[in-house]
Amino acid sequence: MEKLVPAAGNGLLDRRAFLRGGAALAAAMTGYAVKPAAAEALTEPAWSTEPGSLVPPYGGPSKYEKGVVRTLSNPNAEPRTQHARTPHHLLQGMTTPNGLHFTISHAGNADIDPEKHRLAIHGLVKRPLVFTLDSLARYPMVSRFTFVECGGNSAPLFSPEPIQANVQSLHGLASCAEWTGVKLSTLLEETGIDPKAKWVVAEGADAPHLSRSVPLTKILDDAMVALYQNGERVMPGQGYPMRLLLPGWEGNMNVKWLRRLQLTEVPGMSYYESRTYAQILPSGKAYQFYFIQEVKSFITQPSVGFAMKAPGFYEISGVAYSGNGRITKVMVSADGGKSWAEAALQEPVLGKAFTRFRIPWQWNGGAAVLQSRAWDDQGNVQPTRAEIVAHRGVASRVPNVLGFPSQHFNGITSWAVDAKGEVRHVYA
Amino acid sequence: MSMPRLLALLVVCTPAFGAGPNLGTPVSPAELAAWDIFALPNGGGLPKGSGSFAQGAPIYAQKCAQCHGEQGKGGISAALVGAPPIKSLDSPKTIANFWPYPTTVFDFIRRAMPWQQPRSLTDDEVYALTAYILALNKIIGEQDVMNAQTLPKVKMPNRDGFIPRFPDKMPPGPDRDM
Numbered sequence: 001m002e003k004l005v006p007a008a009g010n011g012l013l014d015r016r017a018f019l020r021g022g023a024a025l026a027a028a029m030t031g032y033a034v035k036p037a038a039a040e041a042l043t044e045p046a047w048s049t050e051p052g053s054l055v056p057p058y059g060g061p062s063k064y065e066k067g068v069v070r071t072l073s074n075p076n077a078e079p080r081t082q083h084a085r086t087p088h089h090l091l092q093g094m095t096t097p098n099g100l101h102f103t104i105s106h107a108g109n110a111d112i113d114p115e116k117h118r119l120a121i122h123g124l125v126k127r128p129l130v131f132t133l134d135s136l137a138r139y140p141m142v143s144r145f146t147f148v149e150c151g152g153n154s155a156p157l158f159s160p161e162p163i164q165a166n167v168q169s170l171h172g173l174a175s176c177a178e179w180t181g182v183k184l185s186t187l188l189e190e191t192g193i194d195p196k197a198k199w200v201v202a203e204g205a206d207a208p209h210l211s212r213s214v215p216l217t218k219i220l221d222d223a224m225v226a227l228y229q230n231g232e233r234v235m236p237g238q239g240y241p242m243r244l245l246l247p248g249w250e251g252n253m254n255v256k257w258l259r260r261l262q263l264t265e266v267p268g269m270s271y272y273e274s275r276t277y278a279q280i281l282p283s284g285k286a287y288q289f290y291f292i293q294e295v296k297s298f299i300t301q302p303s304v305g306f307a308m309k310a311p312g313f314y315e316i317s318g319v320a321y322s323g324n325g326r327i328t329k330v331m332v333s334a335d336g337g338k339s340w341a342e343a344a345l346q347e348p349v350l351g352k353a354f355t356r357f358r359i360p361w362q363w364n365g366g367a368a369v370l371q372s373r374a375w376d377d378q379g380n381v382q383p384t385r386a387e388i389v390a391h392r393g394v395a396s397r398v399p400n401v402l403g404f405p406s407q408h409f410n411g412i413t414s415w416a417v418d419a420k421g422e423v424r425h426v427y428a
Numbered sequence: 429m430s431m432p433r434l435l436a437l438l439v440v441c442t443p444a445f446g447a448g449p450n451l452g453t454p455v456s457p458a459e460l461a462a463w464d465i466f467a468l469p470n471g472g473g474l475p476k477g478s479g480s481f482a483q484g485a486p487i488y489a490q491k492c493a494q495c496h497g498e499q500g501k502g503g504i505s506a507a508l509v510g511a512p513p514i515k516s517l518d519s520p521k522t523i524a525n526f527w528p529y530p531t532t533v534f535d536f537i538r539r540a541m542p543w544q545q546p547r548s549l550t551d552d553e554v555y556a557l558t559a560y561i562l563a564l565n566k567i568i569g570e571q572d573v574m575n576a577q578t579l580p581k582v583k584m585p586n587r588d589g590f591i592p593r594f595p596d597k598m599p600p601g602p603d604r605d606m
């Protein structure tokens with residue numbers, strides 16, 4: 001502990017301090033207030049002096065974790081889109097528990113009987129085929145960790161002024177899971193592909209029959225029909241019994257409740273690609289077919305809502321990811337970008353998946369501005385907010401925190417810590 | 429290698445389609461018909477039938493106005509009529525100021541509307557509502573009949589307003605100049 005090396009300004013320590021610091025350092029870095037040990041006589045509590053409760057058939061979290069939930073944008077299920085956001089500030093590691101994976105349902109979660117569900121593959125194929133869930137489950141499967149992120153995640157950062165909201169509100173439309181299913185290249189080997197085919201238009205079995213167009217090259221590269229999520233069947237909000245999984249690509253394109261794939265020569269120009277997920281640019285033109293969720297990171301601990309009660313050691317931690325590949329480096333600043341130190345990347349570091357980063361920090365009790373910035377193995381660097389705004393523009397007014405003035409914001413997020421230890425969202 | 433053994437190998441290695449499990453069921457266009465609802469911008473997938481502004485007006489009043497407002501604006505759901513200028517990244521995106529292809533109007537009504545009863549409209553009703561909305565926006569005339577031939581030819585005001593973010597990820601071909 002006595003030899004912790006400063007790595008950048010305002011108290012950032014060398015990431016390798018973890019390897020040397022041991023238990024004392026880890027105990028001091030929980031993110032909660034660190035109090036010097038005020039010794040208290042230890043006693044036998046009630047739970048140690050009687051048998052515990054029934055073991056349930058399907059386990060859930062402790063009753064003390066009731067607050068670890070998604071936030072709902074439309075809790076009365078009015079006839080519009082429902083969003084449920086992941087509480088990043090209360091989670092650790094690189095996978096999102098299934099019940100906390102973000103969900104966007106444009107007309108509720110379809111309640112599908114898996115026995116009756118069908119997946120049709122047709123259009124510019126040699127042999128149109130229909131699959132049942134049972135038949136798909138007999139195919140050779142693959143598993144991979146990948147994040148899914150809504151194209152509109154982080155949209156509040158297009159606001160002209162920083163919106164005071166926590167990391168769940170600002171960045172909660174991204175999550176990461178281990179998905180298992182059948183590669184689409186396997187299924188298309190059996191249908192055959194007409195050489196004229198260039199796109200695959202996907203459709204869900206939900207009420208809006210949500211549809212998106214995907215280039216055939218992506219479908220053949222790494223797309224899968226996902227049947228399992230973190231080891232169990234895909235959750236209803238993720239498209240039970242099957243979803244299209246396009247690692248690293250815009251969440252809305254990962255069509256849930258997948259029932260149909262039509263190979264075509266042209267894109268479908270569906271509602272969601274012609275309107276909702278097309279982004280107006282300062283020139284008046286709009287991006288269409290953005291596809292990629294670009295390299296991004298944000299700090300989850302500490303973040304807005306944390307109150308650090310005393311100066312001392314804290315661990316700064318967050319997630320980084322890139323739809324183009326693997327995270328190679330995350331830099332962290334505690335002085336608003338004046339100086340930077342390299343964070344430790346927690347193994348495993350996988351392509352198109354959340355990568356957890358960590359760095360030790362000695363908070364001196366003064367003002368600090370915490371930022372993270374990620375790099376990927378394709379040479380992409382997470383931009384600053386100023387760079388994004390210069391390229392893409394800024395909202396004409398402060399939007400509702402649940403609103404989507406535009407999409408595809410992957411700039412740097414800044415958390416300001418004041419002398420009281422309270423954390424605010426700022427632009428820096 | 430003996431001839432019988434060679435033949436056996438050939439049989440094992442050359443099934444009809446690929447070497448996979450082959451557990452899909454072949455399906456005919458007739459069997460797919462109820463699901464075959466993509467209306468593509470080149471006119472592919474548009475069904476038989478037709479509809480006009482006059483036919484669309486009463487259907488709109490009965491099935492659409494309660495959410496989208498009389499005459500396509502002022503309702504609780506997105507305005508269908510009007511073309512406010514695009515001044516910033518959060519300007520409202522409407523059919524008349526934004527949508528690049530007319531087939532998208534038909535496609536979205538057919539697959540998703542009315543919101544509480546999707547797939548309850550006939551193809552004629554979908555053509556009529558499409559004509560009604562396009563005519564209210566003055567993109568077509570009130571006398572223009574919409575069908576599989578006329579609809580794809582309607583030129584939307586913002587047809588040329590789009591650029592791909594990463595051109596190298598776009599498939600080659602007539603994606604934008606149909």
